Amino acid sequence: MCRTIVVTSGKGGVGKTTICANLGIILASKNKNVLLVDFDFGLNNLDVVMGVENHITYDIFDVIDGNCTIKQALVQDIIYPKLFMLPSSHLIENNNIDVEILKNMINELKYMFDYILIDCPAGIDNNFKRAISCADEAIIVTTPHISAIRDADKVLSLLLKYKLNNVCLILNKVRGDLIVKEKMLSVKDVEDALKLKVVGVIPEEDFVNFSLLSGGGVDSKSDCYKSFSLISEYYLLGKRDIFDPTVKYKGVLGKLKINLRKFV
Ligand SMILES: Nc1ncnc2c1ncn2[C@@H]1O[C@H](COP(=O)(O)OP(=O)(O)OP(=O)(O)O)[C@@H](O)[C@H]1O
Numbered sequence: 001m002c003r004t005i006v007v008t009s010g011k012g013g014v015g016k017t018t019i020c021a022n023l024g025i026i027l028a029s030k031n032k033n034v035l036l037v038d039f040d041f042g043l044n045n046l047d048v049v050m051g052v053e054n055h056i057t058y059d060i061f062d063v064i065d066g067n068c069t070i071k072q073a074l075v076q077d078i079i080y081p082k083l084f085m086l087p088s089s090h091l092i093e094n095n096n097i098d099v100e101i102l103k104n105m106i107n108e109l110k111y112m113f114d115y116i117l118i119d120c121p122a123g124i125d126n127n128f129k130r131a132i133s134c135a136d137e138a139i140i141v142t143t144p145h146i147s148a149i150r151d152a153d154k155v156l157s158l159l160l161k162y163k164l165n166n167v168c169l170i171l172n173k174v175r176g177d178l179i180v181k182e183k184m185l186s187v188k189d190v191e192d193a194l195k196l197k198v199v200g201v202i203p204e205e206d207f208v209n210f211s212l213l214s215g216g217g218v219d220s221k222s223d224c225y226k227s228f229s230l231i232s233e234y235y236l237l238g239k240r241d242i243f244d245p246t247v248k249y250k251g252v253l254g255k256l257k258i259n260l261r262k263f264v
């Protein structure tokens with residue numbers, strides 16, 4: 001049965017699109033049929049992040065306007081044949097799309113895929129509500145910063161009205177060295193503040209964006225990859241092993257690494 005998961009946050013720039021793309025890539029690399037849907041109408045960038053912007057013929061609005069069938073609008077990934085995306089359009093400014101039309105569209109696609117990941121826009125306006133309405137599960141993304149956590153809490157309170165099956169938390173842009181030095185909130189601090197199940201902790205790494213743009217997702221030797229891989233195991237097998245970003249900054253060697261980070 002297809003699982004439809006919306007990736008949302010409230011606050012912008014915390015990593016929703018990055019997480020959608022990388023989780024999609026890893027699930028597809030593990031032989032699952034995956035669809036990424038860009039619900040960030042007007043400010044969409046999932047196509048750019050996935051490197052398929054020049055392969056788009058139709059978008060979600062063409063399907064709504066009857067210019068193409070839903071299958072014609074799907075764009076297959078260049079590297080992973082089991083990964084598809086349904087693009088949005090940059091030309092849209094104000095849209096009044098009926099949520100029922102979007103729900104029907106997603107329902108029509110469910111029989112083709114194991115996972116549908118919906119990339120939600122920042123904010124809590126109508127586009128956010130439409131994205132949530134089309135999903136059965138949610139991932140709330142936050143960084144360990146007070147402003148992002150406050151927005152995540154607001155989103156969580158709104159999500160409760162939608163009776164989703166499973167709402168989980170992913171912490172992104174985490175700095176293990178700062179947690180060890182008690183200059184960043186720990187995973188437990190954030191978990192306690194939001195009272196939500198953490199299913200992933202992703203470290204802040206310089207080349208996340210670059211690795212995606214060069215195709216194929218983050219470098220398979222990176223800590224980000226390990227983290228995304230553990231998150232995929234939660235969605236594939238229900239295992240909840242969470243990446244610990246502090247491990248490499250503990251002990252004598254860890255202290256050296258913290259000092260080295262000051263100079264890079
Ligand atoms: N773990 C990470 N380490 C370093 N940079 C990251 C990480 N995750 C995301 N980024 C960077 O942060 C920026 C914002 O990420 P992204 O676009 O995924 O956020 P978003 O929540 O989708 O933003 P928006 O709300 O605007 O849609 C990008 O430049 C991305 O490369």
Ligand SMILES: [Mg+2]
Pocket residue numbers: 016017018040119120
């Ligand atoms: Mg985004």
